[in-house]
Structures are given as structure tokens and as C-alpha cells.
Amino acid sequence: MIRYFVLYYKRLGGDRLNFEGFDFFENDENLKQRIESLYSQNRQPHAIVIEGAVEQRCEKLATFLTMRAVCRAENKPCGKCEQCIKAREQAHPDIYYAQPEKKSQIYSIEQMRSIIENASIRPNEADIKIFVFRSAEKRLTPVVQNSFLKLLEEPPQNCLFLLLCQNSRGLLNTVLSRCTVIKIKGEPNFYEDSLDLAVEVAEGTIAPSEWQLLAALSQFSDRKKADETLAILTEIFRDCIAVVNGIDTIMNKQLAEKLSKRITTGMALQLVEVTEIARRKIPQNVNMELLSAFLCGEYRRIIWQR
């Protein structure tokens, strides 16, 4: 009897997940099981918070989920169909990546309004519309989260909202309670190391003498750690902009306030740009000592005009 039910259920189109080709899941059996249970019994979560220390891992899971949602094959995501490919390349007309405002780096209330409007319109190609919010806890201010709440309370049919964040505590409880939260285990030790180093570098940038900044940057020998540190550093400089603009949802308020005494919004924008340039050089096999020297010079030039 049970067996019959299982067969019947599968014929009804119960989701079968395909993890093949997604090596991202290989070392994380817990995550795999979590995703499987999420989609078991043909459930369709309408809002998922993906929480993880490492941004790229959250991003990969988001891509997997968007592909799964639009794929037309039996085992989803197949990774080969047109829908999967468009989703992977972030070129699918029904998958919308919210873009933060250039200056403030937050998702504006106007943008949220247009998303709310858009969510009730039928999808183009897929059977579902997906809205992705990166760095949700930092870019969605409490006011914008509140306007989003109405959408979560009465979600339109066939919509999926993905909220990516490093720390879900930055989201309002009322929002969190209406979402399914998936935590990705990062490499916490590694992350804490990078976090400490990022703070050290940030504090070095506003120190009057150069040696403190150089001492911090000289710890950039490990590429992976440097990459993570620079990613966090970008967020720290963005927090600086947020604090100047009176936005509350930031990672380390104390540090941001300290930095903003010396760093203007204009400088912070340049710091973000330079940090991102440096970060892009890491996978291109740049010499790490040269990279440290480059950053030291640029940071000093931007903040101290020397």
C-alpha cells in the first residue's frame, strides 16, 4: 500500500531533485537533506532566507534553487534545458535580481513597490516568478522590510522570494517568521579570522601612520583568506556609507561610526571600488605582496591624499 502511494505520488509530479553536477553539495550532506525535505510532499516554499558566512556559497544555493524552480525536466534542475541555462546565466526573464541604489547601496522603497506590483503579474516563460535579494539584511531597511511584509503575508501565486544574507538576525522577526531559513555551514573559523583581519585593515586605513595598515595587509598571503577579507572589507566600507545616511541595518555599527568620522561617502565609494578591483585580481594569480602594496597605496591616497 505504502509503495503504491509512493509511486502514485511520483506520478503526480512530486519533485525529484538532481544534485548531480552541483559539486557545491558534495561536502554538505546536511544541506542536501534540508533541501530534499523542503521540497518533499510537493511543498513549494514561497520565501526562503539563505544564511551563510560565505557569500559565494549563498549565491550558489540561490542559483540551484532558481534553476530547480524553472527547470522543465523530470529531475530538477537538469542543468541542460534552456530554462536551466538561462537561470544559471542570470538571464531568465522571470528571475529578477534586485539592484541596490548606486549611492546608498540599499534597496529603495520605490524598487520594493515595483517588485510588489510585478509579483502579481503572470510569469513570461516559466510557471513561477523569482525575486532575489542579495545582502538582504543590510540592503533592506526596516521600512522596506515592512512594506515587503504585506507580500509575504499574502504571497501571490507562483512567486518565490530568495533573501540572501550573512546574518539573518539583521532581518525583522516578522519577516523571518514568514520565511523558510536555510543555513549554510561556511567555514566559521576561517570566517572569524577574515573578519578580524578585515577590521584590522579597516582600522589601519584611518590610522595616522602607515605602518598599522601595512602590518594588517602583510597578512594577505593566503589567497582564500585575502579574498574573504576583501569581501568583508567591502561591506565595512558600505556600512560607512550606510551610517552616514542614517541606515540602521549594518554589520558592525561601532566600527562604521568610528570610520565615518574620517571617511566621507565619496571616499567610501572609492574604497569600495579599489577593494573590488583588488579582489578581482586574486583569481588572476596576482603576486600577493604586490596586491598588499597596491591596496596600502590606494587606501592611503583616498583617505589621506598622499
Ligand SMILES: [Zn+2]
Ligand atoms: Zn533544466
